[in-house]
Amino acid sequence: MTTCCARLSKVYMITTNLLYACLGVAFIALGLIGMRDGFSGATLFPENVFKYLAILGAIICVASIVGIIGAYIRKTTVTYLYMIIIIGALVFQVLIGIRVYQKAANAAHYLSDLWPVASASYRLNLQNQFSCCGYQTIIDNYVESDTCQPTASLTSKLPPCAPALQSFVKSTFGKVYLAIFAALALELLAMSNAITLLCTGSHVDQDEEDDRRKRRKSGIRLDDMTVDTPTTLVGQEEPKYYAYSNNQEDMNQSNRYDSYDMYRHTNSPNHYSDNHNANTFNNSRLANGNGGAYY
Structure with a gap:
């Protein structure tokens, strides 16, 4: 029964960490794409969020590797190291999710503070991406371009950027923080597996297992093992006794x-x-x- 549970725990540990590694790769990819402004509105995200996501993905990948190693090498130190990395990644992930959620919940206030202090190139990039001009009005801190010229005729004027930007922040930011918080389930799953290994007693230290294996080879019953029980293999001490x-x-x-x-x-x-x-x-x-x- 113990052997069966140990095998199931090993398979469960490997499967969980493979899913965990996929999550880490996804975070790294999202962070790299966001840092390179790979999609429209990427610059609206809070500063360094994509960098933090890339770092989080790397931490998760390291944790998954340690978890897979722990599935094969049953050592208490490996399991504790695995748990510490998961806890660090979990806290880091929660902080990122909270930061994104705060911006999404106060989109109007966030953008109204961001637009006036932003550089001209930053505002021009947003105007081009969302096909708008200015913020609240077409003359509100606008950046003149081929499509944004408030002095031209009304037919060539674009709408202000505030409605489009606020809608993007609420929808896209909301999806991102929901994905971040939903991904916590995998971390909690991996953590519960590690705790189960420690609490159920199915986790056997490798050094102790090696010692038990030597004792089994020596022909000594495991029930009779004591501190004074010799661990010499057959062929060394026992022939002397028999001789x-x-x-x-x-x-x-x-x-x-x-x-x-x-x-x-x-x-x-x-x-x-x-x-x-x-x-x-x-x-x-x-x-x-x-x-x-x-x-």
Whole structure:
């Protein structure tokens, strides 16, 4: 059951981080396109927002790589590093979303403060992109161009830029901050997976796993593992034990055989006959001469 859960967790971790990496690539692409003014109205976004989006995408890609590595290398340090990067990316992403939302919620105030202080090239770019002239009126801080000439006839005049710019900010900014906040679901999903690995106990340190693997190879039951349990592999210590045991058995067996041979020799008929002849010989010597020489 634990092995099955570990495999499912591994697949879930890889899938989540692949989706997370796609989100990071999308943020990087959006940031690079916005910094190059790749679409109409890109310059209306708050300053450095696209740069922050590109940095956020890079952080998310790094987090996804660490998460995929953590799916294969089950180390606590890797998981904690993964969680720290996700938390940093999440906070950074929320701050960007809040900033974009504030501008979208107060589009009129944001643009009325932006237009007067903007440079002539900036306002000219917006007039050309939205086909307008001036801001509130055609003579309100306008930049003269081929299409924006307030002194010309009424038929050649363009509408003021305020309505078009406010509509763009409300719609486009709204879509961007909704996408940013919706993307938080992937980060929370990845975070929940990392927390689950730590809390359920399915996360096993790699060093501990290596030690357990060595113990299994040594033939020692995992239930009998203690601090004093030897971890020497078979072929080093155990042969000494077996060799000692075999020598002891051989010695015991040899002692048993020696005892049996001595008993058999002592109690054999030949041994009894030899003893009887020796006693008869001694008695005859005593009878002939009180221990004299016998010829």
